[in-house]
Amino acid sequence: xxxxxxxxxxxxxxxxxxxxxxxxxxxxxxxxxxxxxxxxxxxxxxxxxxxxxxxxxxxxxxxxxxxxxxxxxxxxxxxxxxxxxxxxxxxxxxxxxxxxxxxxxxxxxxxxx
Amino acid sequence: xxxxxxxxxxxxxxxxxxxxxxxxxxxxxxxxxxxxxxxxxxxxxxxxxxxxxxxxxxxxxxxxxxxxxxxxxxxxxxxxxxxxxxxxxxxxxxxxxxxxxxxxxxxxxxxx
Numbered sequence: 001x002x003x004x005x006x007x008x009x010x011x012x013x014x015x016x017x018x019x020x021x022x023x024x025x026x027x028x029x030x031x032x033x034x035x036x037x038x039x040x041x042x043x044x045x046x047x048x049x050x051x052x053x054x055x056x057x058x059x060x061x062x063x064x065x066x067x068x069x070x071x072x073x074x075x076x077x078x079x080x081x082x083x084x085x086x087x088x089x090x091x092x093x094x095x096x097x098x099x100x101x102x103x104x105x106x107x108x109x110x111x112x113x
Numbered sequence: 114x115x116x117x118x119x120x121x122x123x124x125x126x127x128x129x130x131x132x133x134x135x136x137x138x139x140x141x142x143x144x145x146x147x148x149x150x151x152x153x154x155x156x157x158x159x160x161x162x163x164x165x166x167x168x169x170x171x172x173x174x175x176x177x178x179x180x181x182x183x184x185x186x187x188x189x190x191x192x193x194x195x196x197x198x199x200x201x202x203x204x205x206x207x208x209x210x211x212x213x214x215x216x217x218x219x220x221x222x223x224x225x
Binding site: 023032034036038040043044046049051055092093095097100101103104106107 | 146148158160176193204208211213214216217
């Protein structure tokens with residue numbers, strides 16, 4: 001079964017509103033979680049690395065004020081897309097890190113209308 | 114920053130044949146992990162195989178094996194006895210403790 005749960009799988013929101021995506025590690029404590037964005041027919045682009053109890057590390061070009069990441073516990077990290085616009089529509093996927101491997105969530109499709 | 118390169122955007126193979134997907138990476142680190150992930154149309158990321166850089170022995174998982182050349186920074190994936198269900202995008206990934214990067218991917222089609 002899934003060891004990382006991501007919710008929601010699909011979300012549609014109006015332009016200008018905010019939407020939150022949750023990433024939970026179910027069977028283990030994840031000190032590090034990664035957030036990715038994937039455009040159609042492209043690879044996973046690392047947005048930020050989330051460490052429990054500290055501020056996320058954002059990749060160059062990713063607006064930290066727009067993509068708020070919170071890793072408040074060892075089993076939960078959240079990504080909030082603030083003031084969403086149609087160009088933010090994409091597939092977002094998280095992963096949770098164990099020492100020996102990484103598990104991915106099922107991903108979330110965000111559509112901003 | 115680490116980079117991962119997959120030079121084959123698309124590949125195809127006949128069912129039951131063998132195919133090799135290429136991956137190279139660039140890093141100044143000596144301890145790291147390398148992965149191959151499969152992404153079917155569902156978009157779920159499925160771990161195919163993992164290799165620790167400190168291990169010289171190439172990893173194998175059933176029909177999947179890798180050729181890890183640390184000095185050359187090469188990490189290719191060999192799929193033997195290809196099956197129709199192997200059709201998917203395949204991503205090579207490089208991981209440090211707080212960093213994980215993916216290559217651009219190779220779209221593999223297994224033909225009946």
